[in-house]
Amino acid sequence: MKKPVIAILGAGLGGSVAAFEIKEAVGSNAEVTVVSQGDTFHFVPSNPWVAVGWRKREAIEVHLPPIMARKKIGFTGVGARRVHPQENRLELADGDSLFYDYLVIATGPELAFDEIEGLGPDGFTQSVCHVEHAERAAEAFEALARNPGPIVVGAVQGASCYGPAYEFAMILDTELRRRKIRDQVPMTFVTAEPYVGHLGLDGVGDTKGLLESEMRQRHIKFITNARVAKVSEGQMAVEEIAEDGSVKAIHDLPFAYSMMLPAFRGVPAVMGIEGLTNPKGFILADKHQRNPTYPNVFSLGVCVAIPPMGKTPVPVGVPKTGFMIESMVTAIAENLKALLAGEGPSREATWNAICLADFGDSGVAFIAQPQIPPRNLNWAAEGRWVHLAKIGFEKYFISKIRRGEATPFYEKLALDLIGARKLKA
Template identity: 45%
Template sequence: MTHVVILGAGIAGVSAAYALKAKLGPRDEVTVVSDKPYFHFVPSNPWVAMGWRERSDIAFPIGPYLESRGIKFIHSAVKRIQPDVIQVDLENGDVLFYDYLLIATGVTGMTDEIPGLAEHTHSVIHVDQAERALAAYREFVRHPGPIVVGAAPGASVLGPLYEYAFLVDADLKRRNIRERVPITLVTPEPWPGHLGLGGEGASRGAVTAALMDTKISVICNARTLRINKDTIEVVELDAAGNEKQTHTLPYAYSVYWPAFGGVPGVRNSPGLVNERGLVVVDEYLRNPDYPNVFALGACVSQPPVEKTPVPVGAPDSVYSIQKAGEIVVQNILAQLGDAPLVSHVPQRAKWLTDMGNTGAAYLSEPQVPLRDINWMRQGRWVHQAKVDFEKYFVNKIRLQPADQAPSAASRIAGVMSRLLAEPGGTPAPVTVSGGGKPLEIRLPQDPCIELRALAKSLGREPNALAAELLAAAVSDAKLYLNEDGVEAMARSRRELLVEDLPERQPGVEFHGGGT
């Protein structure tokens, strides 16, 4: 019997747990450990911080979904890993022994590296932080002033930095206060759109043009020194790394990307991690000294692609994490079967960035120069694609095992319980968003009368009640789909959404050769 322990219940950990449990033998065990009892879809955190998503849209308890597949779930933080004795000590006092360990804990922001960063700015690394950022933003729009969106030296995964700046621009325009709010983007990158990829290509010109179009100022090669209550102190370097100019930026609201480090329990595990507490791996995504320890996702130590005046970390995305996860699963199974391992090199970078009403898609292959593919495409379809991918991925995590039928009572039971708990005559909140093409549904006489009678007895308007019940029924129906069904529904949904886009344009494509 083989026991695989997975630390982390996020995008990397849950996806790997599902795949391993499906491919291991019936007597093999998979245990997932997480300091949070829920899964949340990290790429949607900027939307939560803008009030464009509710927490419940992207976060939900993960234990039941793991356990429905026969995967044990333990809600506890990790205290330390002891690879010499193949055990993990948990904060709740438990000790886990493993045959294979997969570290997928994500990261923590190293906010103590810049004075004032934790006290005076906000972050969207975690959904809790995004909610706090939203509360501060709602207060900010009542008294607008300058906004600074920045990244600390050594920060990685910088795509969301630009995404958040563009989202703020779009939201302020909708509120008709954009002209009262100067926005400055502060980045350690040598030029806009570098993103930790290096190899200057089409992205530099495209991102620079987008920033100019939205009147977002940018300071590159920026080393943030200190964040005070009302000002941010930044020194700008030249291409040779010499001090070029200092800036004192006033702000009324700020969101910052700190540099990443390992979570405390992993950072307390010498022999596995580097000086920042990130897990050291070889090309097979396993630790060089402990070949039964693998790592996946943002917690992996990745060297910078190229030397820059101010350090810039490497990028990451759901796409690259999924691809790396497939390799980790394959290599764990290969070690069990004494088969050849699969290399993670070369990597491929691919991600979507929302820009409000439009968006940008990036692809670099391989991730490090010299590269064969380096392109960026813009258009309204990218914005819609990111919305669609969020729904697809969340539905995939919630997918029931193939041999287990879900209960048909879930969402509808929730709607009815809420309606019955409300005082009679109180208008029911309609959770179905408006817009789009109207859908005409003809009910037979008996169900139609039953619906109208139910609505009348609850003091509700029949159309609004029907809309809520139909939305709940559709959510329940999706639980019966297998993985192929989820894929087919995602394709069909995308086709329908593209048909309904108010602006039918494929976008503008930029091509760049190798560097």
């Protein structure tokens, strides 16, 4: 008798972990197959380090096919052209099809650089969203170091990932000081957030005070409620928006180097599928991570549709942090196990946020339980220990991927590192 097929679309931070944990949960009761865009896992949180030369690409990469084979997980790196949920079929990029009984979508987002003229690596700003972008950003940074000038860093309107923007601004500051050229490089942080430290979460603990203080100590000017109108070579046009939606001020910011995080949207393989996605292409999911229209389709990570925290002068998205993604993985693995046993799904993800934001020589850590306020735990702290913890976490996570282990990375390590177990109510 043919075994049910569980297809996992995506092999990034969420998809790779999902493959290991789902296979562990279902065992020999189902075949698990991963469809990836390429054969390599990249540890995305290390990209800011790559962009200043603190890491080489090969140090944060893992070649997946032999690991998946060892775990008896099917794998293809050809990518998917289109999901056909009404047919239970993945149309692959090479023209073949993969039929499934259950589908787990873990694609991450498409980067919407094209929404703003001149934005992105093909325009005039750098990116740390992908390791290839980070390598190009490193080349541009070396050019800046040879000929210092102004820097503009931040996140544009509609972005839903702010931590890496803060990290990169501080890491740039740290590296420029080490090279003794920080005094030649004015820096401005530009963000759609209504205030510094909002993070798409309406702040966590005193992230507002901590991050504003860090900006001032490092002589980084900042513009909030910012809408980037256009980027041209060496120039960024930024509109500062008032509470009533009017333009409060216009800033023409010159730059010799810029890194701006873009807005996200769903990938082309799922965009516009009625009942599966919202208008931005993010996957609709219930409390069990199942799609309401296609209940054999699950989703996790950045591709999941989450409504914004509330109205802000400039659109601000909600991040999906590693801890939240991990809890989605566990919920899906347990629910698939139940479904294969003829039972209904019951496991729900724990939407908590844990973040270690490295600043190159210090950092800020925060815990939000749950991620959306009001919260049972709302805590943030800073110190050099965060920088050291982030380094340890990188090594731990990559080693786990290389071994194909499905242990709870974020929950175990991050909670232990920042003492959250003692802080729990």
